[in-house]
Amino acid sequence: MRNTDRFRLFGDHGMGAVVADLVDTIAGMGRLSRRQAYRLRLAADEITTNIAEHGYHGRRGVVDIEGGVDDDWAWLHIQDNAPPFDPRGHCPGGVPETMHEGGYGLFIAFTGIDHFAYDYFDGRNRNTLLVRRPADAPDGGTDDRHRAAGR
Amino acid sequence: MSFQATVQSAQGVVTFRLSGELDSRSAPRFHEMITQAVLPAARRLVLQMADLSYMSSAGLRCLVYAHQRAGSGVAIELVGTRPEVAETIRLTGFDRSLTMLEAGARP
Incomplete structure:
Protein backbone atom coordinates (compact mmCIF):
# COMPACT_ATOMS: atom_id res chain seq x y z
CA MET A 1 0.00 0.00 0.00
CA ARG A 2 1.27 3.42 -0.88
CA ASN A 3 -0.29 6.65 0.21
CA THR A 4 1.00 10.03 -0.74
CA ASP A 5 0.25 13.60 0.07
CA ARG A 6 2.02 16.44 -1.64
CA PHE A 7 2.43 20.18 -1.28
CA ARG A 8 4.33 22.76 -3.24
CA LEU A 9 5.81 25.44 -1.05
CA PHE A 10 7.51 28.68 -1.81
CA GLY A 11 10.55 28.81 0.37
CA ASP A 12 10.18 31.16 3.27
CA HIS A 13 9.75 30.85 7.00
CA GLY A 14 6.00 30.36 6.69
CA MET A 15 6.38 26.87 5.36
CA GLY A 16 7.01 25.34 8.78
CA ALA A 17 3.30 25.00 9.47
CA VAL A 18 2.68 23.27 6.15
CA VAL A 19 5.53 20.87 6.83
CA ALA A 20 4.05 20.12 10.25
CA ASP A 21 0.61 19.42 8.78
CA LEU A 22 2.02 17.07 6.17
CA VAL A 23 4.08 15.18 8.74
CA ASP A 24 1.01 14.88 10.94
CA THR A 25 -0.80 13.27 8.02
CA ILE A 26 2.06 10.91 7.21
CA ALA A 27 2.48 10.01 10.89
CA GLY A 28 -1.17 9.11 11.06
CA MET A 29 -1.01 7.06 7.87
CA GLY A 30 2.09 5.24 9.06
CA ARG A 31 0.96 5.01 12.68
CA LEU A 32 4.24 6.40 13.86
CA SER A 33 4.85 6.88 17.54
CA ARG A 34 4.68 10.37 18.98
CA ARG A 35 8.46 10.44 19.23
CA GLN A 36 8.92 9.29 15.64
CA ALA A 37 6.43 11.86 14.38
CA TYR A 38 8.14 14.65 16.28
CA ARG A 39 11.57 13.67 14.99
CA LEU A 40 10.37 13.39 11.40
CA ARG A 41 8.78 16.82 11.64
CA LEU A 42 11.96 18.24 13.15
CA ALA A 43 14.09 16.71 10.38
CA ALA A 44 11.80 18.01 7.63
CA ASP A 45 11.68 21.44 9.27
CA GLU A 46 15.47 21.62 9.46
CA ILE A 47 15.93 20.50 5.85
CA THR A 48 13.36 22.94 4.45
CA THR A 49 14.67 25.79 6.59
CA ASN A 50 18.16 25.05 5.34
CA ILE A 51 16.92 25.16 1.74
CA ALA A 52 15.19 28.49 2.31
CA GLU A 53 18.07 30.14 4.14
CA HIS A 54 21.08 28.69 2.34
CA GLY A 55 19.77 27.24 -0.91
CA TYR A 56 17.71 30.27 -1.86
CA HIS A 57 19.52 32.71 0.48
CA GLY A 58 16.26 34.02 1.86
CA ARG A 59 14.73 34.64 -1.55
CA ARG A 60 11.56 32.89 -2.61
CA GLY A 61 11.98 29.56 -4.30
CA VAL A 62 10.04 26.41 -4.97
CA VAL A 63 10.21 23.60 -2.43
CA ASP A 64 8.20 20.49 -3.19
CA ILE A 65 7.47 18.17 -0.30
CA GLU A 66 5.79 14.85 -0.78
CA GLY A 67 5.25 12.09 1.74
CA GLY A 68 3.79 8.65 2.07
CA VAL A 69 4.05 5.24 3.64
CA ASP A 70 4.80 1.78 2.34
CA ASP A 71 4.94 -1.53 4.16
CA ASP A 72 8.05 -0.71 6.15
CA TRP A 73 8.68 3.01 5.97
CA ALA A 74 7.18 6.43 6.30
CA TRP A 75 8.96 8.69 3.87
CA LEU A 76 9.30 12.26 2.73
CA HIS A 77 10.82 13.63 -0.45
CA ILE A 78 11.85 17.27 -0.27
CA GLN A 79 12.93 18.79 -3.59
CA ASP A 80 14.13 22.23 -4.59
CA ASN A 81 15.60 24.10 -7.54
CA ALA A 82 18.46 25.75 -5.68
CA PRO A 83 22.08 25.05 -6.70
CA PRO A 84 23.24 21.49 -5.97
CA PHE A 85 23.64 20.97 -2.25
CA ASP A 86 24.23 17.67 -0.53
CA PRO A 87 23.46 18.25 3.16
CA ARG A 88 25.48 15.21 4.14
CA GLY A 89 28.65 17.07 3.26
CA HIS A 90 27.77 19.92 5.58
CA CYS A 91 26.93 18.02 8.72
CA PRO A 92 29.66 17.40 11.29
CA GLY A 93 30.24 13.82 12.28
CA GLY A 94 29.59 14.74 15.88
CA VAL A 95 27.99 17.62 17.69
CA PRO A 96 29.14 20.89 16.08
CA GLU A 97 31.63 22.98 18.01
CA THR A 98 29.51 26.11 17.88
CA MET A 99 25.90 26.94 17.21
CA HIS A 100 26.80 29.37 14.46
CA GLU A 101 28.02 26.92 11.88
CA GLY A 102 24.59 26.15 10.56
CA GLY A 103 25.36 22.49 10.88
CA TYR A 104 23.39 22.08 14.06
CA GLY A 105 20.05 21.84 12.29
CA LEU A 106 21.34 19.24 9.86
CA PHE A 107 22.91 17.31 12.72
CA ILE A 108 19.54 17.22 14.46
CA ALA A 109 17.82 16.24 11.22
CA PHE A 110 20.10 13.32 10.45
CA THR A 111 20.19 12.06 14.01
CA GLY A 112 16.44 11.98 14.42
CA ILE A 113 15.45 9.74 11.52
CA ASP A 114 16.38 6.23 10.43
CA HIS A 115 17.76 7.00 6.98
CA PHE A 116 18.59 10.03 4.89
CA ALA A 117 19.49 10.07 1.20
CA TYR A 118 20.30 12.80 -1.27
CA ASP A 119 20.49 12.92 -5.05
CA TYR A 120 20.60 15.63 -7.70
CA PHE A 121 18.58 14.85 -10.78
CA ASP A 122 17.22 16.91 -13.65
CA GLY A 123 18.31 20.16 -12.06
CA ARG A 124 16.77 19.48 -8.69
CA ASN A 125 18.00 18.59 -5.23
CA ARG A 126 16.08 15.70 -3.72
CA ASN A 127 16.30 14.86 -0.03
CA THR A 128 14.75 11.60 1.12
CA LEU A 129 13.84 11.10 4.78
CA LEU A 130 12.84 7.67 6.05
CA VAL A 131 11.42 6.51 9.35
CA ARG A 132 10.87 2.83 9.97
CA ARG A 133 7.25 2.11 10.83
CA PRO A 134 6.50 0.31 14.09
CA ALA A 135 6.25 -3.43 13.57
CA ASP A 136 2.64 -3.56 14.73
CA ALA A 137 1.45 -0.69 12.54
CA PRO A 138 -1.26 -1.72 10.07
CA ASP A 139 -1.70 0.20 6.85
CA GLY A 140 -3.83 3.26 6.49
CA GLY A 141 -6.14 5.12 8.79
CA THR A 142 -5.33 7.72 11.37
CA ASP A 143 -5.12 7.66 15.10
CA ASP A 144 -4.96 10.75 17.29
CA ARG A 145 -2.23 9.17 19.38
CA HIS A 146 0.00 9.33 16.35
CA ARG A 147 -0.98 12.75 15.10
CA ALA A 148 1.35 14.39 17.49
CA ALA A 149 4.30 15.92 15.72
CA GLY A 150 4.63 18.55 18.39
CA ARG A 151 1.04 19.69 18.30
CA MET B 1 0.27 26.69 17.65
CA SER B 2 1.89 30.11 17.58
CA PHE B 3 4.78 30.96 19.82
CA GLN B 4 4.16 33.05 22.90
CA ALA B 5 6.68 34.30 25.44
CA THR B 6 6.53 36.45 28.51
CA VAL B 7 9.37 37.62 30.69
CA GLN B 8 9.68 39.03 34.17
CA SER B 9 12.67 40.02 36.19
CA ALA B 10 12.94 40.26 39.95
CA GLN B 11 15.96 40.35 42.23
CA GLY B 12 18.31 39.23 39.50
CA VAL B 13 16.17 36.30 38.43
CA VAL B 14 14.94 36.54 34.84
CA THR B 15 12.03 34.21 34.13
CA PHE B 16 10.76 33.43 30.67
CA ARG B 17 7.53 31.54 30.16
CA LEU B 18 7.36 29.94 26.72
CA SER B 19 4.47 28.33 24.90
CA GLY B 20 3.67 27.06 21.43
CA GLU B 21 6.26 26.37 18.77
CA LEU B 22 9.72 27.90 18.72
CA ASP B 23 11.08 27.55 15.19
CA LEU B 63 18.93 29.13 24.41
CA VAL B 64 22.63 29.09 23.61
CA TYR B 65 22.50 32.84 22.99
CA ALA B 66 20.86 33.36 26.38
CA HIS B 67 23.58 31.28 27.97
CA GLN B 68 26.31 33.28 26.25
CA ARG B 69 24.69 36.61 27.02
CA ALA B 70 24.20 35.79 30.68
CA GLY B 71 27.78 34.68 31.11
CA SER B 72 29.28 31.52 32.43
CA GLY B 73 28.57 32.29 36.07
CA VAL B 74 24.82 32.56 35.63
CA ALA B 75 22.74 29.46 36.24
CA ILE B 76 20.12 28.54 33.63
CA GLU B 77 17.20 26.37 34.63
CA LEU B 78 14.70 24.80 32.24
CA VAL B 79 11.52 23.78 34.02
CA GLY B 80 9.00 21.21 32.84
CA THR B 81 10.55 20.62 29.44
CA ARG B 82 8.54 18.15 27.36
CA PRO B 83 10.32 14.88 26.49
CA GLU B 84 10.63 15.55 22.76
CA VAL B 85 12.04 19.03 23.31
CA ALA B 86 14.36 17.76 26.03
CA GLU B 87 15.61 15.07 23.68
CA THR B 88 16.64 17.69 21.13
CA ILE B 89 18.56 19.58 23.80
CA ARG B 90 20.28 16.42 25.02
CA LEU B 91 21.10 15.36 21.47
CA THR B 92 23.33 18.37 21.10
CA GLY B 93 24.91 18.13 24.53
CA PHE B 94 23.66 21.55 25.57
CA ASP B 95 21.95 19.99 28.59
CA ARG B 96 25.40 19.92 30.20
CA SER B 97 25.38 23.71 30.29
CA LEU B 98 22.12 24.05 32.18
CA THR B 99 19.85 22.41 34.73
CA MET B 100 16.66 20.67 33.69
CA LEU B 101 13.99 20.51 36.37
CA GLU B 102 10.59 18.90 36.66
CA ALA B 103 7.49 21.06 36.27
CA GLY B 104 6.62 22.87 39.48
CA ALA B 105 10.17 22.88 40.73
CA ARG B 106 10.29 26.68 40.38
CA PRO B 107 7.53 29.29 40.66
Whole structure:
Protein backbone atom coordinates (compact mmCIF):
# COMPACT_ATOMS: atom_id res chain seq x y z
CA MET A 1 0.00 0.00 0.00
CA ARG A 2 1.27 3.42 -0.88
CA ASN A 3 -0.29 6.65 0.21
CA THR A 4 1.00 10.03 -0.74
CA ASP A 5 0.25 13.60 0.07
CA ARG A 6 2.02 16.44 -1.64
CA PHE A 7 2.43 20.18 -1.28
CA ARG A 8 4.33 22.76 -3.24
CA LEU A 9 5.81 25.44 -1.05
CA PHE A 10 7.51 28.68 -1.81
CA GLY A 11 10.55 28.81 0.37
CA ASP A 12 10.18 31.16 3.27
CA HIS A 13 9.75 30.85 7.00
CA GLY A 14 6.00 30.36 6.69
CA MET A 15 6.38 26.87 5.36
CA GLY A 16 7.01 25.34 8.78
CA ALA A 17 3.30 25.00 9.47
CA VAL A 18 2.68 23.27 6.15
CA VAL A 19 5.53 20.87 6.83
CA ALA A 20 4.05 20.12 10.25
CA ASP A 21 0.61 19.42 8.78
CA LEU A 22 2.02 17.07 6.17
CA VAL A 23 4.08 15.18 8.74
CA ASP A 24 1.01 14.88 10.94
CA THR A 25 -0.80 13.27 8.02
CA ILE A 26 2.06 10.91 7.21
CA ALA A 27 2.48 10.01 10.89
CA GLY A 28 -1.17 9.11 11.06
CA MET A 29 -1.01 7.06 7.87
CA GLY A 30 2.09 5.24 9.06
CA ARG A 31 0.96 5.01 12.68
CA LEU A 32 4.24 6.40 13.86
CA SER A 33 4.85 6.88 17.54
CA ARG A 34 4.68 10.37 18.98
CA ARG A 35 8.46 10.44 19.23
CA GLN A 36 8.92 9.29 15.64
CA ALA A 37 6.43 11.86 14.38
CA TYR A 38 8.14 14.65 16.28
CA ARG A 39 11.57 13.67 14.99
CA LEU A 40 10.37 13.39 11.40
CA ARG A 41 8.78 16.82 11.64
CA LEU A 42 11.96 18.24 13.15
CA ALA A 43 14.09 16.71 10.38
CA ALA A 44 11.80 18.01 7.63
CA ASP A 45 11.68 21.44 9.27
CA GLU A 46 15.47 21.62 9.46
CA ILE A 47 15.93 20.50 5.85
CA THR A 48 13.36 22.94 4.45
CA THR A 49 14.67 25.79 6.59
CA ASN A 50 18.16 25.05 5.34
CA ILE A 51 16.92 25.16 1.74
CA ALA A 52 15.19 28.49 2.31
CA GLU A 53 18.07 30.14 4.14
CA HIS A 54 21.08 28.69 2.34
CA GLY A 55 19.77 27.24 -0.91
CA TYR A 56 17.71 30.27 -1.86
CA HIS A 57 19.52 32.71 0.48
CA GLY A 58 16.26 34.02 1.86
CA ARG A 59 14.73 34.64 -1.55
CA ARG A 60 11.56 32.89 -2.61
CA GLY A 61 11.98 29.56 -4.30
CA VAL A 62 10.04 26.41 -4.97
CA VAL A 63 10.21 23.60 -2.43
CA ASP A 64 8.20 20.49 -3.19
CA ILE A 65 7.47 18.17 -0.30
CA GLU A 66 5.79 14.85 -0.78
CA GLY A 67 5.25 12.09 1.74
CA GLY A 68 3.79 8.65 2.07
CA VAL A 69 4.05 5.24 3.64
CA ASP A 70 4.80 1.78 2.34
CA ASP A 71 4.94 -1.53 4.16
CA ASP A 72 8.05 -0.71 6.15
CA TRP A 73 8.68 3.01 5.97
CA ALA A 74 7.18 6.43 6.30
CA TRP A 75 8.96 8.69 3.87
CA LEU A 76 9.30 12.26 2.73
CA HIS A 77 10.82 13.63 -0.45
CA ILE A 78 11.85 17.27 -0.27
CA GLN A 79 12.93 18.79 -3.59
CA ASP A 80 14.13 22.23 -4.59
CA ASN A 81 15.60 24.10 -7.54
CA ALA A 82 18.46 25.75 -5.68
CA PRO A 83 22.08 25.05 -6.70
CA PRO A 84 23.24 21.49 -5.97
CA PHE A 85 23.64 20.97 -2.25
CA ASP A 86 24.23 17.67 -0.53
CA PRO A 87 23.46 18.25 3.16
CA ARG A 88 25.48 15.21 4.14
CA GLY A 89 28.65 17.07 3.26
CA HIS A 90 27.77 19.92 5.58
CA CYS A 91 26.93 18.02 8.72
CA PRO A 92 29.66 17.40 11.29
CA GLY A 93 30.24 13.82 12.28
CA GLY A 94 29.59 14.74 15.88
CA VAL A 95 27.99 17.62 17.69
CA PRO A 96 29.14 20.89 16.08
CA GLU A 97 31.63 22.98 18.01
CA THR A 98 29.51 26.11 17.88
CA MET A 99 25.90 26.94 17.21
CA HIS A 100 26.80 29.37 14.46
CA GLU A 101 28.02 26.92 11.88
CA GLY A 102 24.59 26.15 10.56
CA GLY A 103 25.36 22.49 10.88
CA TYR A 104 23.39 22.08 14.06
CA GLY A 105 20.05 21.84 12.29
CA LEU A 106 21.34 19.24 9.86
CA PHE A 107 22.91 17.31 12.72
CA ILE A 108 19.54 17.22 14.46
CA ALA A 109 17.82 16.24 11.22
CA PHE A 110 20.10 13.32 10.45
CA THR A 111 20.19 12.06 14.01
CA GLY A 112 16.44 11.98 14.42
CA ILE A 113 15.45 9.74 11.52
CA ASP A 114 16.38 6.23 10.43
CA HIS A 115 17.76 7.00 6.98
CA PHE A 116 18.59 10.03 4.89
CA ALA A 117 19.49 10.07 1.20
CA TYR A 118 20.30 12.80 -1.27
CA ASP A 119 20.49 12.92 -5.05
CA TYR A 120 20.60 15.63 -7.70
CA PHE A 121 18.58 14.85 -10.78
CA ASP A 122 17.22 16.91 -13.65
CA GLY A 123 18.31 20.16 -12.06
CA ARG A 124 16.77 19.48 -8.69
CA ASN A 125 18.00 18.59 -5.23
CA ARG A 126 16.08 15.70 -3.72
CA ASN A 127 16.30 14.86 -0.03
CA THR A 128 14.75 11.60 1.12
CA LEU A 129 13.84 11.10 4.78
CA LEU A 130 12.84 7.67 6.05
CA VAL A 131 11.42 6.51 9.35
CA ARG A 132 10.87 2.83 9.97
CA ARG A 133 7.25 2.11 10.83
CA PRO A 134 6.50 0.31 14.09
CA ALA A 135 6.25 -3.43 13.57
CA ASP A 136 2.64 -3.56 14.73
CA ALA A 137 1.45 -0.69 12.54
CA PRO A 138 -1.26 -1.72 10.07
CA ASP A 139 -1.70 0.20 6.85
CA GLY A 140 -3.83 3.26 6.49
CA GLY A 141 -6.14 5.12 8.79
CA THR A 142 -5.33 7.72 11.37
CA ASP A 143 -5.12 7.66 15.10
CA ASP A 144 -4.96 10.75 17.29
CA ARG A 145 -2.23 9.17 19.38
CA HIS A 146 0.00 9.33 16.35
CA ARG A 147 -0.98 12.75 15.10
CA ALA A 148 1.35 14.39 17.49
CA ALA A 149 4.30 15.92 15.72
CA GLY A 150 4.63 18.55 18.39
CA ARG A 151 1.04 19.69 18.30
CA MET B 1 0.27 26.69 17.65
CA SER B 2 1.89 30.11 17.58
CA PHE B 3 4.78 30.96 19.82
CA GLN B 4 4.16 33.05 22.90
CA ALA B 5 6.68 34.30 25.44
CA THR B 6 6.53 36.45 28.51
CA VAL B 7 9.37 37.62 30.69
CA GLN B 8 9.68 39.03 34.17
CA SER B 9 12.67 40.02 36.19
CA ALA B 10 12.94 40.26 39.95
CA GLN B 11 15.96 40.35 42.23
CA GLY B 12 18.31 39.23 39.50
CA VAL B 13 16.17 36.30 38.43
CA VAL B 14 14.94 36.54 34.84
CA THR B 15 12.03 34.21 34.13
CA PHE B 16 10.76 33.43 30.67
CA ARG B 17 7.53 31.54 30.16
CA LEU B 18 7.36 29.94 26.72
CA SER B 19 4.47 28.33 24.90
CA GLY B 20 3.67 27.06 21.43
CA GLU B 21 6.26 26.37 18.77
CA LEU B 22 9.72 27.90 18.72
CA ASP B 23 11.08 27.55 15.19
CA SER B 24 12.94 29.59 12.58
CA ARG B 25 9.96 31.89 12.19
CA SER B 26 9.45 32.69 15.86
CA ALA B 27 13.05 32.48 17.06
CA PRO B 28 14.04 36.05 16.04
CA ARG B 29 11.34 37.43 18.35
CA PHE B 30 12.57 35.36 21.28
CA HIS B 31 16.16 36.30 20.46
CA GLU B 32 15.20 39.96 20.73
CA MET B 33 13.45 39.35 24.06
CA ILE B 34 16.62 37.77 25.39
CA THR B 35 18.67 40.74 24.23
CA GLN B 36 16.34 43.11 26.07
CA ALA B 37 15.87 41.09 29.25
CA VAL B 38 19.13 39.31 29.94
CA LEU B 39 21.35 42.03 31.38
CA PRO B 40 24.69 41.77 33.20
CA ALA B 41 22.93 42.03 36.56
CA ALA B 42 21.12 38.73 36.02
CA ARG B 43 22.01 36.05 38.54
CA ARG B 44 19.79 33.28 37.28
CA LEU B 45 17.70 32.52 34.20
CA VAL B 46 14.59 30.40 34.53
CA LEU B 47 12.71 29.17 31.48
CA GLN B 48 9.27 27.72 32.07
CA MET B 49 9.03 25.22 29.22
CA ALA B 50 5.99 23.09 30.02
CA ASP B 51 3.83 24.68 27.34
CA LEU B 52 6.49 24.71 24.64
CA SER B 53 5.40 21.92 22.31
CA TYR B 54 8.08 22.18 19.63
CA MET B 55 11.58 23.54 19.28
CA SER B 56 13.85 23.43 16.25
CA SER B 57 17.55 24.24 16.05
CA ALA B 58 16.63 27.92 15.69
CA GLY B 59 15.08 27.78 19.15
CA LEU B 60 18.03 25.90 20.51
CA ARG B 61 20.31 28.64 19.23
CA CYS B 62 18.24 31.12 21.25
CA LEU B 63 18.93 29.13 24.41
CA VAL B 64 22.63 29.09 23.61
CA TYR B 65 22.50 32.84 22.99
CA ALA B 66 20.86 33.36 26.38
CA HIS B 67 23.58 31.28 27.97
CA GLN B 68 26.31 33.28 26.25
CA ARG B 69 24.69 36.61 27.02
CA ALA B 70 24.20 35.79 30.68
CA GLY B 71 27.78 34.68 31.11
CA SER B 72 29.28 31.52 32.43
CA GLY B 73 28.57 32.29 36.07
CA VAL B 74 24.82 32.56 35.63
CA ALA B 75 22.74 29.46 36.24
CA ILE B 76 20.12 28.54 33.63
CA GLU B 77 17.20 26.37 34.63
CA LEU B 78 14.70 24.80 32.24
CA VAL B 79 11.52 23.78 34.02
CA GLY B 80 9.00 21.21 32.84
CA THR B 81 10.55 20.62 29.44
CA ARG B 82 8.54 18.15 27.36
CA PRO B 83 10.32 14.88 26.49
CA GLU B 84 10.63 15.55 22.76
CA VAL B 85 12.04 19.03 23.31
CA ALA B 86 14.36 17.76 26.03
CA GLU B 87 15.61 15.07 23.68
CA THR B 88 16.64 17.69 21.13
CA ILE B 89 18.56 19.58 23.80
CA ARG B 90 20.28 16.42 25.02
CA LEU B 91 21.10 15.36 21.47
CA THR B 92 23.33 18.37 21.10
CA GLY B 93 24.91 18.13 24.53
CA PHE B 94 23.66 21.55 25.57
CA ASP B 95 21.95 19.99 28.59
CA ARG B 96 25.40 19.92 30.20
CA SER B 97 25.38 23.71 30.29
CA LEU B 98 22.12 24.05 32.18
CA THR B 99 19.85 22.41 34.73
CA MET B 100 16.66 20.67 33.69
CA LEU B 101 13.99 20.51 36.37
CA GLU B 102 10.59 18.90 36.66
CA ALA B 103 7.49 21.06 36.27
CA GLY B 104 6.62 22.87 39.48
CA ALA B 105 10.17 22.88 40.73
CA ARG B 106 10.29 26.68 40.38
CA PRO B 107 7.53 29.29 40.66
